[in-house]
Amino acid sequence: MSGDTATNNAATVPTDGQTTGGTDYLNCSYGIKSWLLTLDHKRIGVMYLVAILTSFFLGGIFALLVRTELLTPGQTIVDADTYNRMFTLHGAIMIFLFIIPGIPAALGNFILPLQLGAKDVALPRLNLASFHLYLGGAIFLLAAIWLGGVDTGWTFYTPYSTTTNGSVVLVTLGVFILGFSSIFTGLNFIVTIHRMRPAGMGWFGMPLFLWALYATAIIQVLATPVLGITVLLLIAERMLGIGIFDPALGGDPVLFQHFFWFYSHPAVYIMILPAMGVISELISVHSRKRIFGYRMIAFSSIAIAILSFLVWGHHLFVSGQSNLANMVFSALTFSVSIPSAIKVFNWIATLYKGEIRLNAPMLYALAFILLFGIGGLTGLFLGSLATDVHLHDTYFIVAHFHYTMMGSVVIAFLGGLHHWWPKMFGRMYSERWSVIAAALVFVGFNVTFFTQFVMGSKGMPRRYYNYPSEFTIYHVISSIGSYLLAIGFIITAIYLIHSLVKGRKAPANPWGGASLEWQTASPPIHDNFAEEPVLTDPYDFSVNEFDERTGDYLLRPEVKG
Ligand code: HEM
Numbered sequence: 001m002s003g004d005t006a007t008n009n010a011a012t013v014p015t016d017g018q019t020t021g022g023t024d025y026l027n028c029s030y031g032i033k034s035w036l037l038t039l040d041h042k043r044i045g046v047m048y049l050v051a052i053l054t055s056f057f058l059g060g061i062f063a064l065l066v067r068t069e070l071l072t073p074g075q076t077i078v079d080a081d082t083y084n085r086m087f088t089l090h091g092a093i094m095i096f097l098f099i100i101p102g103i104p105a106a107l108g109n110f111i112l113p114l115q116l117g118a119k120d121v122a123l124p125r126l127n128l129a130s131f132h133l134y135l136g137g138a139i140f141l142l143a144a145i146w147l148g149g150v151d152t153g154w155t156f157y158t159p160y161s162t163t164t165n166g167s168v169v170l171v172t173l174g175v176f177i178l179g180f181s182s183i184f185t186g187l188n189f190i191v192t193i194h195r196m197r198p199a200g201m202g203w204f205g206m207p208l209f210l211w212a213l214y215a216t217a218i219i220q221v222l223a224t225p226v227l228g229i230t231v232l233l234l235i236a237e238r239m240l241g242i243g244i245f246d247p248a249l250g251g252d253p254v255l256f257q258h259f260f261w262f263y264s265h266p267a268v269y270i271m272i273l274p275a276m277g278v279i280s281e282l283i284s285v286h287s288r289k290r291i292f293g294y295r296m297i298a299f300s301s302i303a304i305a306i307l308s309f310l311v312w313g314h315h316l317f318v319s320g321q322s323n324l325a326n327m328v329f330s331a332l333t334f335s336v337s338i339p340s341a342i343k344v345f346n347w348i349a350t351l352y353k354g355e356i357r358l359n360a361p362m363l364y365a366l367a368f369i370l371l372f373g374i375g376g377l378t379g380l381f382l383g384s385l386a387t388d389v390h391l392h393d394t395y396f397i398v399a400h401f402h403y404t405m406m407g408s409v410v411i412a413f414l415g416g417l418h419h420w421w422p423k424m425f426g427r428m429y430s431e432r433w434s435v436i437a438a439a440l441v442f443v444g445f446n447v448t449f450f451t452q453f454v455m456g457s458k459g460m461p462r463r464y465y466n467y468p469s470e471f472t473i474y475h476v477i478s479s480i481g482s483y484l485l486a487i488g489f490i491i492t493a494i495y496l497i498h499s500l501v502k503g504r505k506a507p508a509n510p511w512g513g514a515s516l517e518w519q520t521a522s523p524p525i526h527d528n529f530a531e532e533p534v535l536t537d538p539y540d541f542s543v544n545e546f547d548e549r550t551g552d553y554l555l556r557p558e559v560k561g
């Protein structure tokens with residue numbers, strides 16, 4: 001097998017930082033410089049992971065504050081203005097600092113080159129630049145929080161966002177900078193998948209995770225510039241008084257909604273497509289069964305990426321859009337469910353007669369199928385005009401996007417993290433606690449958000465600080481659910497951090513995966529592969545067999561050749 005690794009096998013040591021002669025990418029050099037200036041995709045992936053999980057923690061704190069405020073009608077812990085700022089920051093942090101970079105930047109960065117048998121991504125310096133831009137954008141958002149935040153909602157709708165006081169310019173500038181981080185990551189992944197596939201690995205020889213990252217990258221590169229232009233126009237109107245969106249200045253506020261959702265709807269697929277890619281890996285590896293309908297799953301990722309650009313108008317059904325446009329966007333919205341359903345049915349077909357291991361990665365994969373099912377199907381309620389008029393801007397919407405973003409993407413993120421954790425950090429985590437935490441997250445999540453479907457269908461509006469007392473019981477149940485959810489996340493953080501210090505040493509291939517990342521050491525060396533990996537079919541699990549003595553799955557001698 002050739003590719004860049006073939007040419008220079010000699011392990012190189014990083015030039016950035018104090019080299020130690022350590023054997024793996026974690027201990028081959030030390031010092032803050034060796035991390036912040038690293039060109040190693042694995043270290044960049046880990047830095048993203050730390051930054052993104054810190055953002056999730058911060059966004060989660062705001063979520064718990066929002067839920068605590070909603071425990072009673074009227075004031076509970078904060079006043080109405082502060083409440084508006086809290087849900088806005090919750091949404092903005094969760095979207096722009098956590099879930100958009102999310103799986104691609106953290107897990108994608110670490111795993112993609114390994115699954116290609118490569119030493120790194122095609123453009124390592126651009127990769128590092130995308131991380132620095134992420135940090136830059138995050139600093140703008142944090143500065144905005146420090147200066148009082150914003151109360152516009154994460155959607156920054158005009159003309160309110162061009163007139164209200166608050167750090168709108170800081171936040172939107174942060175979003176603008178973060179956009180470049182996303183574009184550069186996408187660009188890097190597209191070039192790497194095109195140029196660094198080893199000889200013998202055709203497009204249909206790649207793991208499906210890479211197809212999903214590829215489809216995501218297309219959206220990152222094509223859609224994100226639209227968001228960049230939109231926020232620049234918003235800043236121009238706010239700072240210079242140029243009439244673009246504000247009717248008082250001769251602008252059109254609905255134009256902003258078109259621009260904003262032309263990015264933000266495809267953006268939901270930047271979130272969910274990588275998650276779907278993770279699920280394809282988890283379902284097949286942890287049922288030790290070839291994925292069912294490989295090509296249909298691969299094509300469905302591309303189909304979703306294309307269709308995602310054609311449905312943004314379903315966010316404007318009650319914004320005075322024409323009936324014709326409403327009908328066209330409604331029909332197109334239904335069509336997106338077809339490629340999504342293909343994935344769900346193929347995952348279920350893969351499980352059929354599989355050797356299913358009910359460990360944390362599989363439990364999260366099974367939870368994903370159910371919760372994504374609920375999230376997706378309730379999307380059809382909102383895609384149909386008659387029901388959307390009733391449900392728009394209610395808690396039904398809040399529940400819907402938390403089932404898709406939280407119940408699906410975050411759950412898949414957790415599944416992928418537990419799947420690749422032994423590879424990334426060379427340690428096994430407590431299986432028992434991972435199952436307990438997965439159960440708590442699952443129950444807590446459904447108690448929090450299923451309740452919101454019920455109160456939303458009864459007319460409870462979103463973004464309301466106060467509410468009629470008939471909704472109190474739902475809010476109390478939902479808040480208790482969110483505390484359970486938080487406990488589940490805290491337990492997860494504890495045993496994962498514990499595993500870094502005290503965890504059992506991980507074998508190279510603890511789960512019996514057949515894709516190339518499992519042929520590297522756990523954790524990998526700086527250059528990834530000490531010897532050329534053997535090119536295998538990523539879903540042919542007969543290539544390896546379990547070795548009781550080491551707890552490792554080893555390539556069969558006849559495969560190794
Ligand atoms: C950790 C558990 C979470 C809880 C308890 C939670 C709770 C909530 C609640 C109650 C609202 C509605 C506030 C209102 O309309 O007045 C909300 C809004 C929102 N949440 Fe979450 N959420 C959580 C996680 C997430 C995650 C993981 C994401 C995305 C990755 C997310 C994204 C959003 C967005 C975008 C909004 C809309 C904010 C707005 O109206 O501007 N949430 N969340």
Ligand SMILES: [Cu+2]
Nearest residue numbers: 265312314315
């Ligand atoms: Cu949408």
